[in-house]
Amino acid sequence: MPVLRVALDLPLHRLFEYVSAEATTNDVGLRVRVPFGRGEKIGLIAEVAETSEWPLEQLKTAGEILRDLPPLPADFFALCEFAATYYQAAPGEVLLQALPAGLKRLVVPERRKGRAGRSPSAVSPPPLTEQQAQAIAAVPGEGFSANLLFGVTGSGKTEVYLRLIERALASGRQALVLVPEINLTPQLETRVSARFPSEKVVSLHSELAEAARERNWRAAFAGEASIVLGTRLAVFTPLPRLGLIVVDEEHDPSFKQQDGMRYSARDVAVFRAHQLGIPIVLGSATPSLETWANAQNKRYRQLLLTERANPEATLPAVHVLDTRKMVLQEGVSEPLAAAIAARLERGEQSLVFLNRRGYAPVLACPACGWVSRCRRCAANMVLHLADQRLRCHHCGFEHRVPKACPTCGNQDIHPFGRGTQRLEAWVQQRFPEARVLRVDRDSVKSRKQWETVLERIHAGEADILVGTQMLAKGHDFPKLTLVGVLGADSALFAADWRAPERLFAQLMQVAGRAGRAELKGEVLIQTQYPDNPLFSAVRAHDYPGFATQQLKEREQAGFPPYTFQAVLRAEAPEMTMAIDFLKAAAALPVTREHDAVLVFDPVPMKMARLANLERGQLVVESPSRPALQAFLPCWREAIEQLKVPSKLRWHIEVDPLEF
Structure with missing residues (x-):
C-alpha cells in the first residue's frame, strides 16, 4: 500500500x-x-x-x-x-x-463570489528619461540576473518596473512585485491596473479578507493573474509562468519576518530568481548595505537613476537646524514654524515628521518618580490622550489613564516627551487657520481609511501633515514642498549598530517627499549634533559616500556583510531559566567541533521582558556563510536533545536584523 x-x-x-x-x-x-x-x-x-x-x-x-x-x-x-x-x-x-x-481549514465556509472591480481607464506611459531607458535596456529579458536599481527619490523607479513588467507580459510571463508595507499596495495596484487594464492584477497581503486572499492566490497559481503585488509572504506564491521579480524599497526591514520562520523575503526572492533563471530587480534610493556591497563586488548589476524623472523637479534643499541654542515649543523650532507659515501663505503643503505615535512616550509623577511602565514588558506605556488610554506598543496591553499617581496619590501627573498626537495639538493651536491631518497607525488602521487619507492629501484638503514613517516612502504629493524632521537624534547613539543605516534611510526617504513636482522642496532637520557626518551626507544626498564609510566601519568591526550571524533566543518566565538554557546550548560539544564558528556568551535581549516573558540570546558568527550553515543544523539537532523546561521557548534566527 x-x-x-x-x-x-x-x-x-x-x-x-x-x-x-x-x-x-x-x-x-x-x-x-x-x-x-x-x-x-x-x-x-x-x-x-x-x-x-x-x-x-x-x-x-x-x-x-x-x-x-x-x-x-x-x-x-x-x-x-x-x-x-x-x-x-x-x-x-x-x-x-x-x-x-x-x-x-478542515471545514471550509461557503464563499461568496468576489465582486468584479471597475476596469480602470487606460493610462499612457510617460516618456522615459535617458537614464530610465538605459536601466531598462540593461536588464536581460532571459536568464538570471540580480539588478540593483539605485535611484534618488522621485527618479521614476516605478516607471522602470512597469516597463520591465510590460516586457515580461509580452513574452507570456507573469510578474511578481513585492512591497514592504501593506499601505503601499493599494496605490501601486491602482497604478499597475491603470497601465495594464486588460491584464488581471491581484494583491496578496495580510489585510485582505480570507476569502479574497484565497481567491487571489488561486488566480495567481492558475496563471490567470498576470501580475501579483504583495508583501513578504507573497514571495512563496506558486506562479507557473513567472518571468520577473521586483522588490521595491528592498532596504526596508519589513521584508524580514520576525516570528515563526524568520526569513528575509528579499533574499528568498533572489534565490527564487536564480532557481528559475529569471531577472530580479531590487529598487531603492537607500539600498541596504548588504545589497550595496553586492553591487560594488559586481555580484549584482547596478542601474543608476541620479535625477528626478520630472524635468521641472529637483532634489530638495536640506538644511540642518542646530537646536542647541534655540527655544523649542513642543519640539518645534521657530525657523521650522516660520517655514510652515510661509507654505500656508503660498497654499503649499508641509509635513512635520515625528516617528513616535501617541500623545507622549510616558506619563510620570514628579512627586515620587512613578512612570507608566508596562507590567508585562521592559518598556513604558505610551499616553494616548485622544482615547484616554495608556498603551504598550510592544505587547498591546492597555488601561485607562489614572486620575492620580498610583503610588503616592498625587493628582498632578504629567506627560513627558511628545508623540504625533501632542504635536498635532500644538500645530493646530499655532496655526488655527490650517487644516491639520495626522497620519499614523492610530489614525489610519485600515485600507479604506488609508485610501481616504491619500485622497484628501492629493485633493489639497490638508495643509499640514503630522506623521510617522507611514508617510516616509513611496508617496507622491505634488503640493508638498516642506518636510520638517523632529526627534532624529535618538538613533545616533543607539546600541544597535544598524541604527545609522536605518536613520539615514529614513531621513532620505522622508526628505524625498518634498518638491517632487515643479514646486521646489525644502527639508529642515532639527538636531543637537549638526556636525555629525550622517547629516552632512543627508545634506549632500550622498548615499554612496555614506555607504562607503559605513562599510569601512563594519569591516573594521567584523560586522555583516563581512561576517555572517545567527542568534539563538530563549523566552521563559524567569531570566535565569533562559540564560541557563543558553549556557547549556553554548557548552554542547558540537560548538567545539566547528573551528570557523565563534560562539558568544549569552546575554539578555535589548527588550529583556516582553509579554510577561524574560528574553535572552546567544550570538554565533563566522566569516564563512557555508561554515555557519554547516554548523547550524548540527547545533539545532543537539539543542533539541537538551532537557528544556516546559515553559521555555527557543528559536534560531539566521541573519538577524535586531538584537
Whole structure:
C-alpha cells in the first residue's frame, strides 16, 4: 500500500507517514486530510513511497486527498526546502504557511463570489528619461540576473518596473512585485491596473479578507493573474509562468519576518530568481548595505537613476537646524514654524515628521518618580490622550489613564516627551487657520481609511501633515514642498549598530517627499549634533559616500556583510531559566567541533521582558556563510536533545536584523 509522507504545520523537523490505498505518485503537492492526535489536520503530500521504515500496520490511514487544485509544482517545494534549510525552520511550517488560511481549514465556509472591480481607464506611459531607458535596456529579458536599481527619490523607479513588467507580459510571463508595507499596495495596484487594464492584477497581503486572499492566490497559481503585488509572504506564491521579480524599497526591514520562520523575503526572492533563471530587480534610493556591497563586488548589476524623472523637479534643499541654542515649543523650532507659515501663505503643503505615535512616550509623577511602565514588558506605556488610554506598543496591553499617581496619590501627573498626537495639538493651536491631518497607525488602521487619507492629501484638503514613517516612502504629493524632521537624534547613539543605516534611510526617504513636482522642496532637520557626518551626507544626498564609510566601519568591526550571524533566543518566565538554557546550548560539544564558528556568551535581549516573558540570546558568527550553515543544523539537532523546561521557548534566527 502506498505510503504518504505528509508535511504538517508544526515546528517539527520531520514529515509524518500515513498509508493510503488511493494515492499515486502524481499526488505529490496535493493537500490531504490526516488523523493527528484526537483530531484531524490538513497536510501537504511531500512524497509517495512504496515502503516505510515503520511496519505498515502501525501507520494510520490518511483521509481524503483534496483534488480541487492541481498539485503544487516542484519549484515550489524546492523554494520551501531552501528556506527551511537556510533559516533552520521546520519543513511543514514553511510549506503550509505559504498557503492561504482557507486551504488549511478542515471545514471550509461557503464563499461568496468576489465582486468584479471597475476596469480602470487606460493610462499612457510617460516618456522615459535617458537614464530610465538605459536601466531598462540593461536588464536581460532571459536568464538570471540580480539588478540593483539605485535611484534618488522621485527618479521614476516605478516607471522602470512597469516597463520591465510590460516586457515580461509580452513574452507570456507573469510578474511578481513585492512591497514592504501593506499601505503601499493599494496605490501601486491602482497604478499597475491603470497601465495594464486588460491584464488581471491581484494583491496578496495580510489585510485582505480570507476569502479574497484565497481567491487571489488561486488566480495567481492558475496563471490567470498576470501580475501579483504583495508583501513578504507573497514571495512563496506558486506562479507557473513567472518571468520577473521586483522588490521595491528592498532596504526596508519589513521584508524580514520576525516570528515563526524568520526569513528575509528579499533574499528568498533572489534565490527564487536564480532557481528559475529569471531577472530580479531590487529598487531603492537607500539600498541596504548588504545589497550595496553586492553591487560594488559586481555580484549584482547596478542601474543608476541620479535625477528626478520630472524635468521641472529637483532634489530638495536640506538644511540642518542646530537646536542647541534655540527655544523649542513642543519640539518645534521657530525657523521650522516660520517655514510652515510661509507654505500656508503660498497654499503649499508641509509635513512635520515625528516617528513616535501617541500623545507622549510616558506619563510620570514628579512627586515620587512613578512612570507608566508596562507590567508585562521592559518598556513604558505610551499616553494616548485622544482615547484616554495608556498603551504598550510592544505587547498591546492597555488601561485607562489614572486620575492620580498610583503610588503616592498625587493628582498632578504629567506627560513627558511628545508623540504625533501632542504635536498635532500644538500645530493646530499655532496655526488655527490650517487644516491639520495626522497620519499614523492610530489614525489610519485600515485600507479604506488609508485610501481616504491619500485622497484628501492629493485633493489639497490638508495643509499640514503630522506623521510617522507611514508617510516616509513611496508617496507622491505634488503640493508638498516642506518636510520638517523632529526627534532624529535618538538613533545616533543607539546600541544597535544598524541604527545609522536605518536613520539615514529614513531621513532620505522622508526628505524625498518634498518638491517632487515643479514646486521646489525644502527639508529642515532639527538636531543637537549638526556636525555629525550622517547629516552632512543627508545634506549632500550622498548615499554612496555614506555607504562607503559605513562599510569601512563594519569591516573594521567584523560586522555583516563581512561576517555572517545567527542568534539563538530563549523566552521563559524567569531570566535565569533562559540564560541557563543558553549556557547549556553554548557548552554542547558540537560548538567545539566547528573551528570557523565563534560562539558568544549569552546575554539578555535589548527588550529583556516582553509579554510577561524574560528574553535572552546567544550570538554565533563566522566569516564563512557555508561554515555557519554547516554548523547550524548540527547545533539545532543537539539543542533539541537538551532537557528544556516546559515553559521555555527557543528559536534560531539566521541573519538577524535586531538584537
